[in-house]
Amino acid sequence: MRLRSWKARRSWKNRSKRTLIAAALTTTIVAGTTGWAVGNEQQPLTGPPPGTQAWRADHTWGVRLPDPAATAPARVAAFFDSLSEAEQQRLARRHPSVVGNLDGAPTALRYEANSLSLKTERAREQARQSDPDLTSQDHERARSLVARYEELLRPGRQILAFDLRGRGQVAEVYGDLAGARHVSVVVPGSDIDLSTFDRSKDRYGTPVGMARSLRAAAGKDTAVVAWVGYTTPVGLGPDAATGRLAAAGAPRLARFVQGLTASGVPRPAVFCHSYGSVVCGLAAPRLTASDLVVLGSPGMRADSVADLHTSARVWAAKDDSDWIGDVPNVELFGLGHGEDPADPGFGARRVPAERAEGHTGYFAPGTDSLRAFAAIAAHTTSPSTPDSGTGGSAPAADARHVGEKQS
Incomplete structure (x- = not known):
């Protein structure tokens, strides 16, 4: 009985020792590679797509639109199936940032909605390129974003989600x-x-x-x-x-x-x-x-x-x-x-x-x-x-x- 107890304690100590050594090695590898730079800490993006508040407030169709944060994708798909093609298109034009990122929405409709969002953002950044109230650094960033959006808008690209x-x-x-x-x-x-x-x-x-x-x-x-x-x-x-x-x-x-x-x-x-x-x-x-x-x-x-x-x-x-x-x-x-x-x-x-x-x-x-x-x-x-x-x-x-x- 004592022998089994001693062996159990020894096995536990060995496992604990290996775990601590592994943790120390992990710390060493990560810290030695790039350092524990607090400035690199990222804030995760959570929640529904941009424009959700306006989407929730839209009662044009006389029905409540599916909540992007709470409605299951299967129910989203069923909602869009109940609409005519013209109604789907109107929704995409009114709320492109929501429809373009709404899981369960038709694929082709999401492509169209994201194209609209990209064109809107491109126009916004084009205006910022020469805004006299902005700094040269702001102008440079605007030019970079215009180029980025133009790349994503190239014919043949199929953008299924876009959130800036x-x-x-x-x-x-x-x-x-x-x-x-x-x-x-x-x-x-x-x-x-x-x-x-x-x-x-x-x-x-x-x-x-x-x-x-x-x-x-x-x-x-x-x-x-x-x-x-x-x-x-x-x-x-x-x-x-x-x-x-x-x-x-x-x-x-x-x-x-x-x-x-x-x-x-x-x-x-x-x-x-x-x-x-x-x-x-x-x-x-x-x-x-x-x-x-x-x-x-x-x-x-x-x-x-x-x-x-x-x-x-x-x-x-x-x-x-x-x-x-x-x-x-x-x-x-x-x-x-x-x-x-x-x-x-x-x-x-x-x-x-x-x-x-x-x-x-x-x-x-x-x-x-x-x-x-x-x-x-x-x-x-x-x-x-x-x-x-x-x-x-x-x-x-x-x-x-x-x-x-x-x-």
């Missing part, structure tokens, strides 16, 4: 979302916002670069959404090491995906990169996804696939050259994000990533990871083990075989 509050949020669609047989959503990690989501530098580290590459590999039957709908961390400071921003972003992601399925879109595969996987982990119980794929993940704030409480198949990829592998997988006093989803003990199906390079190379053309992602997105995977309803697991050889078939 904070650092700006946006969602863009590649492919025919309304007619696609398969749909995927890409959720990015740190340093992504309205100005950087489609930057040319580090292309495959941006949601647009990932989305374009995935659609090219998956084929024309697949549509991919690059979603920047939450406030991402800046750098590798405390925001990246804690779950505060992820907790604020998770309900936004869940609602966005629910809005897609309420609009008649197939249940999507959701691809979550880096800190985006923390968002996906917290959103998982409410995420109406067919597959949940994490890559370069620091953790999902869960100990195992079962802890995610999702019916989606869960996949994980991590290449040996990814620096995220140097971050200890621990969660202590709010610091860190828990177990490594790519560890076999987590229970996720493994995605091969031997040919991927670094933290942002998973979607690069020619990689085994991209081939496997395309197979998941197009639903051509055929795991040799049955789904358990909690994500399950599949032999690495199966994922590797699927990737080869897509080449």
Whole structure:
């Protein structure tokens, strides 16, 4: 009895020691990379879209419009189905910032509404470019925003969400979302916002670069959404090491995906990169996804696939050259994000990533990871083990075989 008690105390002390060491290493890595810069702390964007107050006060139709903050996307979809096309168009013209960001509203109508919002903001910034009451710095920022809005208004771009509050949020669609047989959503990690989501530098580290590459590999039957709908961390400071921003972003992601399925879109595969996987982990119980794929993940704030409480198949990829592998997988006093989803003990199906390079190379053309992602997105995977309803697991050889078939 005493021997068992002594062994239990010793085991507990060893676990505690490992946890404290891991926490210290996490602090060292994050602090040594960019420092705990308080100035980089971000305030998460929450709440309904801009213009909601005017929307709520609009009784032109003699009915109460669905509250963007409280009405489920399925009920939003039903409301728009009850309107004529002319009535939908009038609503979009009167309230473009709400309709353009209203989960459950028709896809084409959201495109039109966001185009109207972008044109309004472009005109506003064009006037500010030469406003004599503003500083030269204000003029320069206005010119930059005009260029940004003109890029988003280029023919062929499909902007599914546009919110200029904070650092700006946006969602863009590649492919025919309304007619696609398969749909995927890409959720990015740190340093992504309205100005950087489609930057040319580090292309495959941006949601647009990932989305374009995935659609090219998956084929024309697949549509991919690059979603920047939450406030991402800046750098590798405390925001990246804690779950505060992820907790604020998770309900936004869940609602966005629910809005897609309420609009008649197939249940999507959701691809979550880096800190985006923390968002996906917290959103998982409410995420109406067919597959949940994490890559370069620091953790999902869960100990195992079962802890995610999702019916989606869960996949994980991590290449040996990814620096995220140097971050200890621990969660202590709010610091860190828990177990490594790519560890076999987590229970996720493994995605091969031997040919991927670094933290942002998973979607690069020619990689085994991209081939496997395309197979998941197009639903051509055929795991040799049955789904358990909690994500399950599949032999690495199966994922590797699927990737080869897509080449």
